Amino acid sequence: xxxxxLILLSLTLSLGIWPSCRGGTVAATALPxxxxxxxxxxxxxxLPRIFVELPAGSPGAPTRVLSVGDDLQRAVDNAxxxxxxxxxxxxxxxxxxxxxxxxxxxxxxIRTNTPDAGFPTPxxxxxxxxxxxxxxxxSDRDVAIIAExxxxxxxxxxxxxxxxxxxxxxxxxxxGGDNKSFETLPHDIVFERCxxxxxxxxxxxxxxxxxxxxxxxxxxxxxxxxEHGNDSQAIAxxxxxxxxxxxxxxxxxxxxxxxxxxxxxxxxxxxxxxxEIRGNAFAKPLAWKGTQWSVxxxxxxxxxxxxxxxxxxxxxxxxxxQNGFAILFTPRxxxxxxxxxxxxxxxxxxxxxxxxxxxxxILGTDDLHPSQRTKRITIRDNIFEDVDGTKWGGAGRLFxxxxxxxxxVIDHNTATQTGDVLAGEGDPSSGLIFRxxxxxxxxxxxxxxxxxxxPAQALATYFPGAVFVKNVLIGGRAENYPPNNFFPPTxxxxxxxDATDGDYRLADDSPYKAAGTDGKDxxxxxxxxxxxxxxxx
Numbered sequence: 001x002x003x004x005x006l007i008l009l010s011l012t013l014s015l016g017i018w019p020s021c022r023g024g025t026v027a028a029t030a031l032p033x034x035x036x037x038x039x040x041x042x043x044x045x046x047l048p049r050i051f052v053e054l055p056a057g058s059p060g061a062p063t064r065v066l067s068v069g070d071d072l073q074r075a076v077d078n079a080x081x082x083x084x085x086x087x088x089x090x091x092x093x094x095x096x097x098x099x100x101x102x103x104x105x106x107x108x109x110i111r112t113n114t115p116d117a118g119f120p121t122p123x124x125x126x127x128x129x130x131x132x133x134x135x136x137x138x139s140d141r142d143v144a145i146i147a148e149x150x151x152x153x154x155x156x157x158x159x160x161x162x163x164x165x166x167x168x169x170x171x172x173x174x175x176g177g178d179n180k181s182f183e184t185l186p187h188d189i190v191f192e193r194c195x196x197x198x199x200x201x202x203x204x205x206x207x208x209x210x211x212x213x214x215x216x217x218x219x220x221x222x223x224x225x226x227e228h229g230n231d232s233q234a235i236a237x238x239x240x241x242x243x244x245x246x247x248x249x250x251x252x253x254x255x256x257x258x259x260x261x262x263x264x265x266x267x268x269x270x271x272x273x274x275x276e277i278r279g280n281a282f283a284k285p286l287a288w289k290g291t292q293w294s295v296x297x298x299x300x301x302x303x304x305x306x307x308x309x310x311x312x313x314x315x316x317x318x319x320x321x322q323n324g325f326a327i328l329f330t331p332r333x334x335x336x337x338x339x340x341x342x343x344x345x346x347x348x349x350x351x352x353x354x355x356x357x358x359x360x361x362i363l364g365t366d367d368l369h370p371s372q373r374t375k376r377i378t379i380r381d382n383i384f385e386d387v388d389g390t391k392w393g394g395a396g397r398l399f400x401x402x403x404x405x406x407x408x409v410i411d412h413n414t415a416t417q418t419g420d421v422l423a424g425e426g427d428p429s430s431g432l433i434f435r436x437x438x439x440x441x442x443x444x445x446x447x448x449x450x451x452x453x454x455p456a457q458a459l460a461t462y463f464p465g466a467v468f469v470k471n472v473l474i475g476g477r478a479e480n481y482p483p484n485n486f487f488p489p490t491x492x493x494x495x496x497x498d499a500t501d502g503d504y505r506l507a508d509d510s511p512y513k514a515a516g517t518d519g520k521d522x523x524x525x526x527x528x529x530x531x532x533x534x535x536x537x
Contacts, residue, residue, distance in 0.1 A: 045376040
């Protein structure tokens with residue numbers, strides 16, 4: 001593992017802040033204004049500048065074992081950096097547990113006392129079936145684990161975190177909150193192979209409030225976060241600077257399974273940044289459909305930048321408290337006090353989005369309060385399957401780009417949607433590249449207000465200067481589109497390997513094999529095994 005101070009140095013120097021090695025930095029009044037940092041038009045999205053590095057193992061570390069009747073809070077308060085607190089599986093430790101700011105940069109590990117040989121290995125996602133191997137931290141307050149300002153270097157392995165039966169909890173794990181300065185944000189906190197869940201009957205608002213920096217949630221299972229009349233999430237963050245690592249989890253939430261933004265940051269100029277989201281299974285159980293739980297979308301960015309979303313599955317979303325879009329890149333100056341809010345530099349690749357009323361909604365600027373313009377969104381090599389407005393509610397629309405987003409690239413995607421391929425509205429969106437995609441055309445293909453039925457006019461009105469080339473639009477008509485696109489009459493003419501089984505690779509005799517602008521197959525180029533990643537229904 002890289003030295004924590006070196007990691008912190010690389011981030012904070014880029015922000016114009018001088019770091020110290022004890023849980024924070026030398027005082028700073030505010031972060032630099034992100035509006036002053038931009039890139040030339042046509043630039044690709046910037047990937048995360050820094051990634052969360054996981055701590056090494058701690059063989060031979062001083063270890064204290066806690067069992068029934070032992071005081072977990074006292075043990076944590078007395079623990080020194082580098083020590084391990086092992087909790088006996090099956091024992092319930094009453095929370096809330098408070099993580100305090102300590103001197104030094106050694107990790108304090110709080111873990112199950114189940115031997116490593118009997119527990120899922122790192123890189124393996126746990127499930128509820130592993131709960132008997134875990135100790136429990138349980139709280140009937142509004143939080144079960146809370147990090148004080150500046151708390152740092154805590155690692156949780158193999159812990160179940162829950163409310164008592166029948167109790168609704170606001171944020172089970174609150175890593176930061178209304179901190180007013182970057183240097184007081186909790187940091188260097190890792191949860192791995194943990195089972196974090198609300199109550200199956202009454203739900204819970206949130207699994208993690210991720211208002212911290214250098215934080216990871218990996219190989220974990222988050223479920224039963226659901227509420228009537230309010231948003232609920234497995235993970236949400238609005239006042240944390242990042243970087244964040246969210247990898248190989250099952251994430252279940254009724255409102256938004258995962259969201260960044262949604263409330264104005266208390267730290268001036270803060271934008272959650274450098275976010276890695278890979279290999280997760282996002283889902284809403286079908287048993288929730290038609291019940292009291294308020295459903296909005298699966299994934300939403302309202303204030304975020306430098307976000308990598310790769311190799312995830314997004315399952316089951318229906319029109320309820322929103323209009324059925326699964327993926328939202330929509331900047332929001334939520335409460336009107338954060339005009340620097342933006343969604344920029346987003347890379348969305350190798351994902352499967354399925355069973356939803358509509359797919360992707362991109363908004364150029366907030367339509368209620370001043371915000372920054374959305375820029376540099378790339379959507380490449382994804383499968384969008386069963387995007388059906390009749391079945392799930394909504395328009396069955398694949399992509400919607402509104403109000404002047406800039407430099408959106410939609411490239412090498414395969415879809416089976418029932419509505420529009422692409423819809424525009426409001427101010428024109430500049431720099432659109434739409435190429436190498438494979439979708440049904442359906443009734444209108446490309447459209448927008450006052451241009452439905454005239455795709456060429458829709459492109460000229462809402463996407464002037466767009467690159468629109470080498471797309472396969474099944475059932476469309478060539479005379480309505482720019483040259484160098486393809487219009488097979490039926491899906492059978494595309495010649496998939498096995499579309500009925502969800503294998504949307506092109507067969508060797510497909511006329512669109514190696515026909516893309518880059519010499520690759522048109523449509524998504526991705527491992528078909530990704531679509532079989534198991535989810536909970």
